[in-house]
Amino acid sequence: MNLYPLKFEPLYKYRIWGGNKLKSVLNKNYTEENIGESWEISDVEGEETIVLNGDLKGFTLKELIQKFKGDFIGNNVYKHFGEDFPLLIKFIDAKTPLSIQVHPSNELAKERHNSFGKNEMWYIMQADENAELIAGFNKKVDKKTYLNHLKNSTVVDVLNVEKVKKGDTFYIPTGRVHAIGAGVLLAEIQQTSDITYRIYDYDRIDAKTGKKRELHNELAIDVIDYDVYDNYKTLYSTKKNISNTLVHAPYFKTNIIFLEGVLDKDYTKTDSFIIYICVDGELEITCKNDMYSLKKGETILIPASIKTVQLNSKAATILEVSL
Known part of the structure; x- marks a missing residue:
């Protein structure tokens, strides 16, 4: 069997905040309600996407790496990651805001969860009028001030809120507090990891469980980057027909x-x-x-x-x- 361009069968994920844009805007094919994520290419354990087209139909990423090694992922990539595919590709549709959250670094994720860290980026594909997201802090805070805000449910007051439109791009390194706001459809590229520390979830009840979702503030406190940065949005050139x-x-x-x-x-x-x-x-x-x-x-x-x-x-x- 020879290698060729591969399409994968997406995995559709129910989320408390999910809407219907994956179907109405991106023509995804599913019947469930509140689908918030389409995992396009995934090697997360138990959540592996499989090939959709050609002779290799039905293969997972891991099976492809085992069979083709460096020919499939690149010799250096194979040397570094072995049979673990390093990236997870998603589309995300937030009908209501995601929880405010943070991801651990490679070192901490390895130590605590035997996982990669979760550095990620967002490319906004569509945004409703006045849609926004959270990335980082709007003022420098220390741990004590941050914990006070957390206790009083005022943590949003010290976070950097950005109005967004189609084409806006954000890099979210590990340690940066972030949240996708309501009305945003985006493409997400990230390390292969499903480790998220939820900081604040607007006291919502999940209709599926009848309970509030778990928070992970004890884990998050030492992960957070409390610094303030001049710019959280990525600027880029828009020349045609080049990378x-x-x-x-x-x-x-x-x-x-x-x-x-x-x-x-x-x-x-x-x-x-x-x-x-x-x-x-x-x-x-x-x-x-x-x-x-x-x-x-x-x-x-x-x-x-x-x-x-x-x-x-x-x-x-x-x-x-x-x-």
Whole structure:
């Protein structure tokens, strides 16, 4: 069996805050209510996505890595991560706000949960009028002040709130307190981890359990970065038909391509798989004389052994992700 561009069967996740935009905006196919997340490419244990197309249909990421090793994920990636696929790709639809939360670093996540940390980034695909999110603090606080705010349910007062619109991008390193607000649909790229410390959840009751969701403030307190930063939003170039740098972090590299017409991509110098996430429009990908379509809300993985592809579209916006 040879490697080729791979699509995966998404996993749909009920969330207390989930809406219906994954279906109405991204044409996802499910029947449940309150679906908040579509896990597009996942190697989280027990939550593995499987290949949807071609001869390798039904394979999980782990099985693909076991079979193809560096040809699938890149030799250096294989050397570093072995059979663990390092990234988790999602679409998220927040009908109501997510809990205010924070993620632990690689070191703490390894020590406490035998997991990767959870550095992540968000690309806003659609936002209702006046939609917003939380990223970091709006003033410097110490642990004592923070704990007082937590006790009095006023923690939102010291957090940085950003109005958002389509195209806005945020990098959320571990330690940064954050929350997606109501009315936001986004693409999320993150390390393979499902470790979240919930700080504040607006005293909501989960209709499925009849209870409030668990908070993790004792775990979170030593994880939080209490510093204030000048800018939480990522600025980027919007030139057409090139890979514009979006977020280049130690854990993943994401570029954005504004595609019009034909673009030949050469990955000869890239020792990594490539993931394309279509966040607007649609395109065709030609690879070894075969053609693959990619529409808004779809994701495809180009194995590391494939070094040239051709992209073609009247107009599409794509996130290009690698390690």
